[in-house]
Amino acid sequence: MAFGSFFYDACIPINVVNSIYLQPLVDAIAAIGLGYKHPNYHASRVNLLRKAKKEVQLLVDSYKKIWENVGCTLMADGWTDNSHRSLIDFMVYCPKGVCFVKLVDASNVVKDAETLLKMFEEVALWIGPNSIVHFVSNNGSNDKAAGRMLSEKYPSITWSSCATHSINLVLKDIAEMDHIVYLVRRASEVTKFIYNHTFLIAWLRKRQGWKEIVRLGATHFATTFIAMRSIHEHKHDLQAMVTERSFVDSRYTKSNKGKYVIDIILDNDFWDDMGKISKVVSPLMRLLRIVDSDEKPTIGYVYDGMYGAKNAIKKLFKNKKRLYKPYTRIIKLRWDRTLHHDIHAAAYYLNPAFKYDEESFCLKLEVMSAFLDTIDSKSSAFNLNKTRKCYKRISLDPIDYESIDKTEGWIVDDEEEEEVSELNYEELEQMLYGEGSIPTGVADHPSFYDSTDGSEGKGGKRVNPKCHVSLVVYLARSASPSPMATIPSVGYSW
Incomplete structure (x- = not known):
């Protein structure tokens, strides 16, 4: 009970017990035994903090050795905090994990391409340009210009925009299509009507297997389609509600708003369109979950995800160009504008999950071409051609x-x-x-x-x-x- 009393008295969140450092702490105290005096306020604030900083520095140094050996990805993420400060944080990814490098307050500077280039270059020089394989930035015009300039200045660095943000922009463009705006508005009316009347939501919550309807988000474009799918999954519950006797006899059916919502819920065309749109964006939503996760490297899945999304949409509309073209055009425009880089096709080519799948592997010429171009660019960046010239006079037997x-x-x-003579196949x-x-x-x-x-x-x-x-x-x-x-x-x- 002493353990719980400490947590409750200090108002410590219960999820702290999931910390990987809690059990080692308990084991260390148990090993010492009774009478152990915990560090006081000053020791926790100064001495232990100083030691923790040294341990973090040693960890970062070990990461830097990995960066030099196998390369790394530099990521620059710009955002605005609650105090309206414009911040840019830099992180480095390598096979061992993600390391935070630096946070820059850019509130007092004009974030043009030249200024951003200086910020990016400063961090790149600290890491070592030859250790950076890939640089990822936001999709802002100045961020993209600075990224390209950095890549041109240091050929070993390949730049691309953030895949998560790019896919979000694809979903944003799709959500702005006229027929989808109309569907979203009608779905929003249904959600607001239900949650504004406690009697209706209480009745629905008694239904077996009921889950709350996802609300529409104001900024994240993916939540629009998540909410549409959530409402579509509750089709039978909502139709059962509006046809239930207690609802039919209630005052809700007599108001103009209630009649409008009942017409929407009983409209089969509305539900068919909602289901169709959910299927259209489902490949993009799946790709968004993959690239936004921290479980494994995801660069090798971007090319296949975009390629597969277009094919899935075409198949959904039975290859009728008039129906699928508005969606595939949006994907292609965003793909060409932000994500169409050789490094994505090269990573796709080297991904074993696709490389050995003969049935679904993309055999487009651009895949092999991008792979070879990526290898050539990295080779030229490290002057491998000059290295070969050093051994020009050595004659070798290929089987020696x-x-x-x-x-x-x-x-x-x-x-x-x-x-040059004709090739003798017998020899x-x-x-x-x-x-x-x-x-x-x-x-x-x-x-x-x-x-x-x-x-x-x-x-x-x-x-x-x-x-x-x-x-x-x-x-x-x-x-x-x-x-x-x-x-x-x-x-x-x-």
């Missing part, structure tokens, strides 16, 4: 695993210009299938590709992954049939 670790890529000595077959090369019966002979971890080659050396990429790209670019098409599948590991 012992020498592969000594270079960054395949080398061609072009100091002496030679006449190429002998090179590929000859002694010391990949065996023709790869399924029957153990090789590097059959190793359990895929990390060891001949002589126990690691194989440069760029060898795999070179072969795959070469095969992908081969337009005409050739003997290379007979190479057995060896299951490349990306």
